[in-house]
Amino acid sequence: MADAAIVVEEARKTYGGKSAKSTKNPESTKHPKNPENPKSARNGGPALDGLDLTVARGTVHGVLGPNGAGKTTLVRILATLLRPDAGRIEVAGHDVVREAYAVRLRIGLLGQHAALDEELGGRQNLELFGRLHHLGARRARARADELLARFGLAGTGRKAVRQYSGGMRRRLDLAASLITEPEVLFLDEPTTGLDPRGRAEVWDSVRSLVDGGTTVLLTTQYLEEADQLADRISLVDAGRVVADGTADELKAAVGGDRVDVVLRDAGQLGAAVALLPVPQDTVTVDTDRRLLSAPVTDRMAALAGIVRALEEAGIRAEDIALRRPTLDEVFLRLTGHDERVKETA
């Protein structure tokens, strides 16, 4: 594709026993959302297992997935930090293995961990990276000034980065990845560990970048973040893309809202499932919690229908609630491994 900024075809990567140590921390362990993903790289399986991805120039592409899905491995390969075992991977028209230098000229990277010299100040950091981009002393200095002002860090003076707040550090990190106005920017879980205010700051920065024409690949564990920022979203699980599309398309595929019904008597669960105005194979049942859960399309009509049907059948409900699907449910619907459904059904 001529207008693609990122092309990934059949990418594969397995961490070897010994070398896995040196490429430490393939996925952050701070938010164990999927602690027992049997296929995850931490359990010895492949980190990328034939992953395909195409990102059009000038768009924001969200890569959404649980820990261990392969998101960070993907970003590290795209940013030339890690060699893939197999696959064709191009960034800004250049092969990440054979033309790593050409790729590095055109990318910016915001990794999960702040990639800054913590002892130095903000200006010193930006000047350092500017010089290493071969801007020359004067342009590196001017660029540092410009970026500090743009990211609201002009007043930080000589303060060491070590003393920055989480949000400030992230903004400086982002500024450092934008020294040369890269064609393609990689953001690996840019808001993990930030408070809501820090998150909003990063989101604003990303939006203004995209207005300038940069292509952004963003990994996240948060449906909301992908929804807010990304034009298209790829859902990744166990090193593969399991679904992709716009946020609306994915939500429609997941079935939009869900209704949860808690019954007073667990013995009536079977009868209640038959009464729900939705296809029966989409209903999940949790006997311990006396809970039925099902995706619904027209939320208000479904709610009214369920209330009426239960009443007519004399089944007493303790609680009925409409809610958005959780990330787990999105994956459950789309990844195809339905262990949890079978367990509870």
Add this chain to the structure above:
Amino acid sequence: MTGTTYALTDSWTMTRRELARWGRQPVAVVVNLVFPVMLLLMFGYLVGGGRGIGGDYLDYLVPGMLALTMAFGLEGTMVAVTQDLNKGVVDRFRSMPMANGAVLVGRSAADMLQSAIGLVVLLAVAAALGWRTDGGPGGFLGAVGLLLLFRFAMLWIGIHLALVAGKPELVQAVQILVWPVGFLSNAFAAPESMPGWLGTVVQWNPMSQTATAVRDLFGGPGGEPGHVWAAVAWPLALLAVFFPLAVRRFARLSR
């Protein structure tokens, strides 16, 4: 600009980064320089060693302390490299269009500079205590050269260990282990005064080779003529092993 020019300017930029870090942590820098001086004073006047040494103990001790200071540099190198790796800043360097080796060259240059300053400080204090070299300017410069060569070998061992371990816990282990390894040398006492097996271990310690050659070049007690070659050969042998290993490890960060 050509690739070579980039390699040079990037290495210089990385060296300047280390110098800028000194400016941010002046206390740490001073402590680093004062520590060997403290050891010199402690062993020279407090512990009062010098078993089996025919001659002035200060003349024997100063070359030993110089060599020990170079050996302990390994630990400083390892700490710095480990910190960088764990902060993710090395990831940024590696994703940039810079000469990749500059990361290691900058580290080497800054560490060598720091060690050279350390030598000057230690020699100045020794001179103030009354130590003098009898080896003339040629011998003096030769001795400094041997010490820096030894430090250079320690530097690459430090880089390699940091790249292999990559974890702060192992740095601590090395920080403790450099002590017995540094003390199992002839820095403070003559090997002849020790039990036979211990004396042999001590004599084979590469640090002892450097200390003996420096004593010879300074014209003090404990020097052995012709030992200079051993003090050249040992560090070169260590470099021949650890330099390629470290460079390979660094390149393999992408595995």
